[in-house]
Amino acid sequence: MIETRDLTKKYGELFAVKSLNLKLDKGDVFGFIGPNGAGKTTTMRILATLLNPSWGEAYVCGQSIYKNPKEIRRSIGYMPDFFGVYDDMKVIEYLEFFAACYRIKGPARRKVCDDVLELVDLGYKRDAFVTSLSRGMTQRLGLARVLLHDPQVLLLDEPASGLDPRARIEIRGLLKELRGMGKTIMVSSHILPELADICNKVGIIERGELLVNSDVADVMRQVRSSIVLKIQVSGEIDRACKLLSDHPSVERIETSPTGEISVVLRPEIVEYSELPTMLIGAGFQLKLFKPEEINLETAFMELTKGITA
Numbered sequence: 001m002i003e004t005r006d007l008t009k010k011y012g013e014l015f016a017v018k019s020l021n022l023k024l025d026k027g028d029v030f031g032f033i034g035p036n037g038a039g040k041t042t043t044m045r046i047l048a049t050l051l052n053p054s055w056g057e058a059y060v061c062g063q064s065i066y067k068n069p070k071e072i073r074r075s076i077g078y079m080p081d082f083f084g085v086y087d088d089m090k091v092i093e094y095l096e097f098f099a100a101c102y103r104i105k106g107p108a109r110r111k112v113c114d115d116v117l118e119l120v121d122l123g124y125k126r127d128a129f130v131t132s133l134s135r136g137m138t139q140r141l142g143l144a145r146v147l148l149h150d151p152q153v154l155l156l157d158e159p160a161s162g163l164d165p166r167a168r169i170e171i172r173g174l175l176k177e178l179r180g181m182g183k184t185i186m187v188s189s190h191i192l193p194e195l196a197d198i199c200n201k202v203g204i205i206e207r208g209e210l211l212v213n214s215d216v217a218d219v220m221r222q223v224r225s226s227i228v229l230k231i232q233v234s235g236e237i238d239r240a241c242k243l244l245s246d247h248p249s250v251e252r253i254e255t256s257p258t259g260e261i262s263v264v265l266r267p268e269i270v271e272y273s274e275l276p277t278m279l280i281g282a283g284f285q286l287k288l289f290k291p292e293e294i295n296l297e298t299a300f301m302e303l304t305k306g307i308t309a
Helices: 040-047 069-075 091-101 106-119 135-147 165-180 216-223 237-245 274-281 296-303
Strands: 002-011 014-024 029-033 055-060 076-079 153-157 184-189 201-206 209-215 228-234 250-255 261-265 285-291
Touching: 002 040, 014 040, 014 201, 014 209, 029 040, 040 055, 040 153, 040 184, 069 076, 076 135, 091 106, 091 135, 106 135, 135 153, 135 165, 165 184, 201 216, 209 216, 228 237, 228 274, 237 250, 237 261, 237 274, 274 285
Parallel strands: 029 184, 029 201, 076 153, 153 184
Antiparallel strands: 002 014, 002 055, 201 209, 228 261, 228 285, 250 261
């Protein structure tokens, strides 16, 4: 659905995007991660055919950005990080105006507008003026606008930028719903937790260069060299620590002031079912026993160590 080959945008001596190679398949949700100024917006503007690259090629829905920009625009929904709205219009009028621009006519236009309003949970605001909407509602209205023509590909540039925590959660929920509808989504953000639970692929860009481009699971595996277990027991913590540290699968252990034991297994160890059995057999009750989860933020810091400084 999206493919780039050595895509490059240069301003003078500055590379905004440098030799970018991406490939997204139908149904992929691609988290485009990087600090402000890393090249995320430039890449999306090129894919949306709003900006010409210096060189390289890009295809969206099988169409070249050079040869068929009009076909691409019919197939995508592009939501920039900041967009203007017509304050003197009601919400339904705003959507009907853009539906008319997409040449959706007659009763179908009203139905499409009502459907996208329900999808973004703004049906109750259909007759409110756009100027009365909160920032979060305005973002959802912007998302409704790009969904009017049922695009196959969504390019969402910082959709949760500037939103309060509740509004960010609502946007994440909406993105999960769109993922369930089979949309191919490229969503950028510099706030990593926003993307961790909605993406199956992730790209990390810094100074125009793509440092990481992989499945989320593969990224996590790259970061995790050893399994770390979090354990809490009732009883003598020192005795539990001694038992664990003497086990041949364990490389080292650490304890926290709250009594939680962190057990780092040897790199080659992937099976650890003997450990809870051993503790229970020694008379301990397990209050907690689980592998430590690696989040996207930890992965970003590990994979870009020494590169983004």
